[in-house]
Amino acid sequence: MYSNAARDDLWSKLSQAMHSEGRDINIGEMMDRWTLQMGYPVLTISKNQSEQLPTHYITVNQEHFLYGLDVKNNNRLEFKITCMMWE
Numbered sequence: 001m002y003s004n005a006a007r008d009d010l011w012s013k014l015s016q017a018m019h020s021e022g023r024d025i026n027i028g029e030m031m032d033r034w035t036l037q038m039g040y041p042v043l044t045i046s047k048n049q050s051e052q053l054p055t056h057y058i059t060v061n062q063e064h065f066l067y068g069l070d071v072k073n074n075n076r077l078e079f080k081i082t083c084m085m086w087e
Contacts, residue, residue, distance in 0.1 A: 007035070039066040 011028030018025045044061045060081065 007031075039064050041065070 008028060011031055014027040015025065018027065042063045042065045044063070046059045046061075047056060048059060049056050
């Protein structure tokens with residue numbers, strides 16, 4: 001007999017797949033922060049240049065957005081950011 005899978009089934013299988021690749025990542029724990037929280041994360045990424053050093057750097061800020069509400073909280077979501085540098 002067929003039935004629907006629960007979200008925990010998906011997270012468990014994805015975690016198993018990550019574990020088989022040598023990565024100890026709990027997908028359920030990470031995704032619950034995304035799927036069970038109201039609102040959206042808003043990321044602001046700024047490119048800056050150091051005045052003391054001849055290098056550039058980026059700053060990443062995160063804010064919580066709820067449509068129609070002026071609510072601020074300190075909940076943060078995890079993001080993986082990959083930077084590629086070239087000249």
